[in-house]
Amino acid sequence: MTLAPAPPADFPAELSSADLLEMYWQMLRSRRLDERAWTLHRQGKIVFHISAMGHEGTQVGAAFALRRGHDYVVxxxxxxxxxxxLGFTPQAFMFGLFGKQGEPTSGARQMPSHWSDRAMNVVSTSSPVATQIPHAAGLALAMKLRGDDRxxxxxxxxxSxxxxxxxxxxxWAAVHQLPxxxxxxxxxxxxxxxxxQQMRVPNVADRAAAFGLPGVVVDGNDVLAVYRVVKAAADRARRGDGPTLVEAKTYRVVPHSSDDDDRSYRTRAEVEAWKQRDPIVRFRAELEAAGLLSAAEQAALEARAVAEVDAAVQFAQAAPYPAVAHAAEGVYAPPEAD
Ligand SMILES: Cc1ncc(C[n+]2csc(CCOP(=O)(O)OP(=O)(O)O)c2C)c(N)n1
Ligand SMILES: [Mg+2]
Incomplete structure (x- = not known):
C-alpha cells in the first residue's frame, strides 16, 4: 500500500490529504453541474439558472471551515x-431546475437556487436580497440564548x-456579540x-468598524485562504467572542443569471482577465505541486463529475411534474368552513 503524501507545511495543518482532495472535488463537481445548467437553459430545457461559477473557492473554503450539519447556514x-x-445532491439541484415533483426545498414551488435543507441546518432564503441577514442574526441569538456552540x-x-x-x-449581531x-x-x-456605484469605500469590510466588529478581506479565489479566515471567524464565534464580517474578493465570470446579457455593461477583456484567476485551476496547480493530485486522479475525478451530472439530469428529466393543485399548497390556509 502506498501512503498519500502529507500536505505541505504551509497548508492548514488540520486538513488531511483526503480533506484537500474532497475540497477540490466539491469545487470541480459544482463547476461541471453549473456548466450543464447553462447548456440545459440554452437548449430550452429549463427556464432559469443563476450561477456560482467563479465563486467556488469562496464557497467551498467557507463550507469546510464550518462544522457541517451542526452549524447553521443561511x-x-x-x-x-x-x-x-454541505451535502446537497446534484439530483436535488436538477429537480429544482426542472421543477419536478419531489424537489426537496419547496416541492418545486420556489425558484431554483432558493436553498433549504432541515437536516443540513440550511435555512430557506427569500428572494428580496439581504432579508437573510436579520434571519441569520436571529438564529445566532437563539444559539447564544441556548448556550450551544453552533x-x-x-x-x-x-x-446587497x-x-x-x-x-x-x-x-444587532455586534451589539449582542452573537456567534x-x-x-x-x-x-x-x-x-x-x-x-x-454602490459604495465610496474600497472594501465592504471597511464598514465593519462602524458596527464595532472585525472586518477581514480575503482573496475569494484562494480556497485555502478563505478556509483559514472563515475558520478563524467560526472559532472566535464559538469562543463567545462575537461576530465577524468576511469579504471574499472574487468575480462572477458569467452573466448574472440566464436572463442577463453582460456584454452591455462589461468588456470581454475584463472577464477574460478574471478567468485567468480561476479558483479551480489554481487549487489544482497547488495540489499537483504538492504531489497530492496526479494526472490520472484528475482525469478520474473529471469522469466521475460528468457521470454524476449525467445521472442527475436523467433522473430529473424522467421524474414527473407536480400536480397543478400542488402549486397553491402551503401558500394559503385552507378556507374556513362557514
Ligand atoms: C430587495 C431586492 N431588490 C432587488 C432585487 C433584484 N436583484 C436580485 S439579485 C440582485 C443583485 C445582487 O447583487 P449582489 O448583492 O452583488 O450579489 P451577486 O448577484 O452579484 O452575487 C438584484 C438587484 C431583489 N431580489 N431584491
Ligand atoms: Mg455582486
Whole structure:
C-alpha cells in the first residue's frame, strides 16, 4: 500500500490529504453541474439558472471551515458550491431546475437556487436580497440564548450590502456579540451595477468598524485562504467572542443569471482577465505541486463529475411534474368552513 503524501507545511495543518482532495472535488463537481445548467437553459430545457461559477473557492473554503450539519447556514442564491459541499445532491439541484415533483426545498414551488435543507441546518432564503441577514442574526441569538456552540453563517453579494437589512442584522449581531459570520461574496457587480456605484469605500469590510466588529478581506479565489479566515471567524464565534464580517474578493465570470446579457455593461477583456484567476485551476496547480493530485486522479475525478451530472439530469428529466393543485399548497390556509 502506498501512503498519500502529507500536505505541505504551509497548508492548514488540520486538513488531511483526503480533506484537500474532497475540497477540490466539491469545487470541480459544482463547476461541471453549473456548466450543464447553462447548456440545459440554452437548449430550452429549463427556464432559469443563476450561477456560482467563479465563486467556488469562496464557497467551498467557507463550507469546510464550518462544522457541517451542526452549524447553521443561511445562504443566498449563488451558493451552489457551498450547498453541494454541505451535502446537497446534484439530483436535488436538477429537480429544482426542472421543477419536478419531489424537489426537496419547496416541492418545486420556489425558484431554483432558493436553498433549504432541515437536516443540513440550511435555512430557506427569500428572494428580496439581504432579508437573510436579520434571519441569520436571529438564529445566532437563539444559539447564544441556548448556550450551544453552533455558529450561524450567512452569505450575501456586495451590492446587497446597500440594503437596510444588512446594516440592521450586522449591528444587532455586534451589539449582542452573537456567534455570527457574514460572508460577503464580492464579485464586483450587482447585475449590471459595478461596486464603485454602490459604495465610496474600497472594501465592504471597511464598514465593519462602524458596527464595532472585525472586518477581514480575503482573496475569494484562494480556497485555502478563505478556509483559514472563515475558520478563524467560526472559532472566535464559538469562543463567545462575537461576530465577524468576511469579504471574499472574487468575480462572477458569467452573466448574472440566464436572463442577463453582460456584454452591455462589461468588456470581454475584463472577464477574460478574471478567468485567468480561476479558483479551480489554481487549487489544482497547488495540489499537483504538492504531489497530492496526479494526472490520472484528475482525469478520474473529471469522469466521475460528468457521470454524476449525467445521472442527475436523467433522473430529473424522467421524474414527473407536480400536480397543478400542488402549486397553491402551503401558500394559503385552507378556507374556513362557514
Ligand atoms: C430587495 C431586492 N431588490 C432587488 C432585487 C433584484 N436583484 C436580485 S439579485 C440582485 C443583485 C445582487 O447583487 P449582489 O448583492 O452583488 O450579489 P451577486 O448577484 O452579484 O452575487 C438584484 C438587484 C431583489 N431580489 N431584491
Ligand atoms: Mg455582486
Amino acid at each position: 445562504p443566498y442564491y449563488r451558493d451552489l458550491a457551498l450547498l453541494l459541499a 455558529v450561524a453563517l450567512t452569505c450575501i453579494g456586495e451590492g 450590502t446597500s440594503q437596510g437589512e444588512w446594516y440592521e442584522g450586522l449591528n 455570527f459570520i457574514c460572508l460577503v461574496q464580492n464579485n464586483v457587480y450587482a447585475i449590471s451595477v459595478p461596486m464603485d
